[in-house]
Amino acid sequence: MIKIAAFYKFVPLTNLADFNEKINAFREVFPISGTVIIADEGVNSTIAGLSENIDGFLENLEKLVGKLQPKYFFCENDPFHRFKVKLKNEIVTFEDKSVGPNKHIGTYISPNKWNELIKNEDVLLLDTRNKYETNIGYFKDAEIPNVDTFIEFKKYLDDVIENRPVEKIAMYCTGGIRCEKSTGYALKRGVKEVYHLEGGILNYLEHTQAEDSLWEGECFVFDHRVSVDKDLNRGSYALCHACGYPVSESEKQHEHYEDGVSCVLCFDATTEERKQDFRERVKQMKIAENQGKKHIGANMQTLRCKNR
Numbered sequence: 625m626i627k628i629a630a631f632y633k634f635v636p637l638t639n640l641a642d643f644n645e646k647i648n649a650f651r652e653v654f655p656i657s658g659t660v661i662i663a664d665e666g667v668n669s670t671i672a673g674l675s676e677n678i679d680g681f682l683e684n685l686e687k688l689v690g691k692l693q694p695k696y697f698f699c700e701n702d703p704f705h706r707f708k709v710k711l712k713n714e715i716v717t718f719e720d721k722s723v724g725p726n727k728h729i730g731t732y733i734s735p736n737k738w739n740e741l742i743k744n745e746d747v748l749l750l751d752t753r754n755k756y757e758t759n760i761g762y763f764k765d766a767e768i769p770n771v772d773t774f775i776e777f778k779k780y781l782d783d784v785i786e787n788r789p790v791e792k793i794a795m796y797c798t799g800g801i802r803c804e805k806s807t808g809y810a811l812k813r814g815v816k817e818v819y820h821l822e823g824g825i826l827n828y829l830e831h832t833q834a835e836d837s838l839w840e841g842e843c844f845v846f847d848h849r850v851s852v853d854k855d856l857n858r859g860s861y862a863l864c865h866a867c868g869y870p871v872s873e874s875e876k877q878h879e880h881y882e883d884g885v886s887c888v889l890c891f892d893a894t895t896e897e898r899k900q901d902f903r904e905r906v907k908q909m910k911i912a913e914n915q916g917k918k919h920i921g922a923n924m925q926t927l928r929c930k931n932r
Contacts (some may be wrong), residue, residue, distance in 0.1 A: 626702050627675040628658075628847055629682060631694040632668040632715060632801045634725045640664065644709050646688060654680040657704035661715050665724060668715035668801060670846060672702050695799065695826060703848040716801050718774055723808030730795070730807025730818035735831040738821055739838055742766075747792045747819070748784070752777050752802045753844075756869050760851055760861060761841030763796065774802060781806060785813045796821035796828075798843065829856050844870055866890050866902050884909070 637643055640662055647660055656678060658671035667689055671678065686692055714721060722728070733741055742749045742763060749766045751758050758768045769780040784790060793810055795803045795818070803820040810818045821828060825843050832839075834854045842851040842859040850870055851859030861870040865883070867890035875881060880891035884906035885899050894902075 625675075625698050625700065626672050627678045628670065628672045628697050628699065628703070629678050629694040630670040630799065630846070631682075631692045632666065632799070633689055633692055634666040634715070634804060635689045636726065637662065637664050637666065637689075640711050643688065644711060647685070647709050650681050650684045651707055654678075654684075656681050657702055657707050659704075659708050659710060661710045661712055663712045663715045665721060665726075666715050671707075672699075672704055697847065697849070699848050701848075716774065716805060718778060718802075718805045718809070720778070720805065720809060723805050723812055725804050725808075728808030728811050729804065730811060730820040732822040733794070733819050734822050735828040738828060739832075739836065741819060742794055742838065744792075747794050748788075748790050750781070750784075750793060750795045752795050752797045752806050757798070757844040760859075760870055760872070761839065761843050764838045764840055766796075774806075777802075777806065778809065781810060782813070785810065785815060790815060792817040792819075794819040794821070796825060798824050798845065799826055800824040826852075826856070829854055864890060865906070866894065866899075 643662060647662070654673070654677040656671045656673035658669065660667060660669040660671065667685075671681065673681070682692060682694060741747060742765070749763060751762050751766045751768050752774070754772055754774075755768075755770045758770070762768055769777055771777045771780055784793075793807075793815055795806050795810075797803050800821070800823050803824070807818045807820045823830075825839065826845070829837070829839060829843065829852070837854050839854055842853055842861060844851050844861070849858045850863055851861040853859050860873050862876070863869070864871045864881075864887035866886050869887065869889050871881065871887045871889075875888055878888045880886055880888045882899075885902040886894065
């Protein structure tokens with residue numbers, strides 16, 4: 625059984641080259657796969673491996689960055705085909721490093737207080753996620769910006785602040801990392817009261833009974849499960865292995881859906897030649913699977929993780 629850990633932490637880091645070397649040294653001792661994003665503002669990662677290797681790697685990483693709060697889950701096969709460390713300007717791209725939990729940040733609201741807050745008519749509830757995520761689930765009465773990137777959400781938030789008389793805003797995202805920046809940005813722009821769902825949607829679902837939940841639909845997650853339901857069980861969506869977007873069971877029945885080749889969302893966006901390339905990839909993946917090997921094309925989660 626493979627253990628997967630997803631985590632982030634905003635913490636000032638210096639000498640990223642040295643930090644990178646130390647992370648890779650930990651990985652030599654504790655073999656894992658996945659990606660670790662580092663910037664001078666902190667670390668953001670999803671990694672996978674045997675339980676003892678995940679635990680050992682995290683124990684050593686905590687000696688460098690302090691206590692982490694990973695979310696764990698398990699699967700039968702390793703969802704990643706390599707390990708890599710990425711040095712970036714930000715651990716979540718917002719193009720503003722003046723905000724974050726060590727600077728400007730909104731008020732954290734625990735899951736047991738969230739329903740009470742967002743039922744208030746004077747609170748604007750904003751979903752900070754991308755539309756491929758919001759298309760499959762959201763909080764009741766939330767305003768959905770329908771953006772493709774977090775940078776687009778920032779522009780949307782600018783428009784809200786500049787053109788609407790909003791004094792109270794509540795924001796949420798999958799695990800909390802986006803709101804660490806967006807809530808601080810709203811405060812910086814002059815919004816009087818800004819709130820942040822502590823731990824994000826996943827924390828809310830974990831601590832809220834289904835009958836009390838104001839969540840509607842499923843929640844997109846950045847791992848092999850693709851989506852989870854209100855009880856955090858694996859959801860009904862799969863990834864289109866051509867474009868990387870979540871596909872529902874009903875969309876799989878569409879004439880434009882071909883496993884590993886196309887879905888209703890991307891069918892018109894690729895040429896027939898490209899579809900043939902995808903079909904060949906599917907063929908090679910099946911051959912590798914039958915031989916007990918891992919094909920590099922099997923990991924399509926990276927398509928979506930680019931917009932995390």
